[in-house]
Amino acid sequence: EIYTLSLHDALPISLQRPNLQTFSHAQVQRVIVEGGRAVGVEFLQDGQRRRLRAAREVILCGGAYGSPQLLMLSGIGPGTDLQALGIPVRQDLSGVGANLIEHPRMPLQFRARAPVTFLSQLRFDRAVMNVLRWAFTGAGPFATQICSGTVLLKSQPQLDRPDIQLLCNPVRIDARLWFPGVVNEQEHCFYITVCQLYAKSRGRVSLRSPDPADAPRIGLNLFSHPDDLVSMREGIRAARAIYRQLPQAALIDRETIPGAGLDSDEALDAAIRQLGGITHHPVGTCAMGDLARSPDAVVDPQLRVHGVAGLRVADASIMPTIVGGNTNAATLMIGEKAADLLLGRTLAPATV
Numbered sequence: 001e002i003y004t005l006s007l008h009d010a011l012p013i014s015l016q017r018p019n020l021q022t023f024s025h026a027q028v029q030r031v032i033v034e035g036g037r038a039v040g041v042e043f044l045q046d047g048q049r050r051r052l053r054a055a056r057e058v059i060l061c062g063g064a065y066g067s068p069q070l071l072m073l074s075g076i077g078p079g080t081d082l083q084a085l086g087i088p089v090r091q092d093l094s095g096v097g098a099n100l101i102e103h104p105r106m107p108l109q110f111r112a113r114a115p116v117t118f119l120s121q122l123r124f125d126r127a128v129m130n131v132l133r134w135a136f137t138g139a140g141p142f143a144t145q146i147c148s149g150t151v152l153l154k155s156q157p158q159l160d161r162p163d164i165q166l167l168c169n170p171v172r173i174d175a176r177l178w179f180p181g182v183v184n185e186q187e188h189c190f191y192i193t194v195c196q197l198y199a200k201s202r203g204r205v206s207l208r209s210p211d212p213a214d215a216p217r218i219g220l221n222l223f224s225h226p227d228d229l230v231s232m233r234e235g236i237r238a239a240r241a242i243y244r245q246l247p248q249a250a251l252i253d254r255e256t257i258p259g260a261g262l263d264s265d266e267a268l269d270a271a272i273r274q275l276g277g278i279t280h281h282p283v284g285t286c287a288m289g290d291l292a293r294s295p296d297a298v299v300d301p302q303l304r305v306h307g308v309a310g311l312r313v314a315d316a317s318i319m320p321t322i323v324g325g326n327t328n329a330a331t332l333m334i335g336e337k338a339a340d341l342l343l344g345r346t347l348a349p350a351t352v
Helices: 063-073 079-084 118-122 124-137 226-243 265-275 328-343
Strands: 002-005 020-023 026-034 037-045 048-053 058-060 104-112 149-153 164-169 189-196 204-206 217-219 252-257 311-313
Touching: 026 048, 026 063, 037 058, 058 063, 063 204, 104 226, 104 265, 118 124, 149 226, 164 226, 189 226, 226 265, 311 328
Parallel strands: 002 020, 058 311
Antiparallel strands: 026 037, 037 048, 104 189, 104 252, 149 164, 164 189, 204 217
């Protein structure tokens, strides 16, 4: 039987199955480790502290922030840091919480010459009709993903693969509903997210305290590696060059973010540090690898936590490096592979 702990009530239909029991509004406090083996979890539900014993294994799926936090709360992580917080060390693994990788992003925005962007569809009466049209027919402006184009490019020609992704949107990022005489229409703009696919900077997730209710401390450390500034800077310049081409150029008045006048390396670096953000693709904090070759590895190729029997991690935190695109599909496949590993399923040897 499979048990899951959730902070939410609703479950998708796919999880409503006879061998699955879900505890909602439950927060895991720690993994119970006895004799070097994970034997269950301790959790808080409706103010009551409860324990759930595992007949076979415990599998963590808390993501790149939640899984390392829970491991450290359970005494699995950097020994010196855990001791400083008064947490008994069950397994000293320096890599727990380390190697935090993200896809940094930088905004680029151009003011439109005319009201030709998706903002026109956000007039309140039109938006209501568009929602109804989508609900009843599955068609119309609200039936599509607003990002109208994606570009993958190399910031430098000698690279063997694209390292920049442009997410091109026919509307400003802060667009809102409006209606004449009630809420003013905003200025029409085109918005581009310049996303860096292979950042070299690394951050860390650590504990603020031994209290599970305290959110972990997240240090992204973006752009700490000088190569990342070079890549992002050239990505901005490439996006500008694309948007200067016809017919797109005919729709544009001028660049408003970060501003056309910012073109030198120093000016762009300052703008990146001021305006840069993340794409919410965190990975890497429970990295997979062989401890003999990768001292900061947390799980082995079967997703088993090094040094703790009966404990696996199955989420984006196990990626030792980040994928060159959205992380959702890769994370789904980690879950699929984890299911195969638990069931002992393997592919037949390839025939060459």
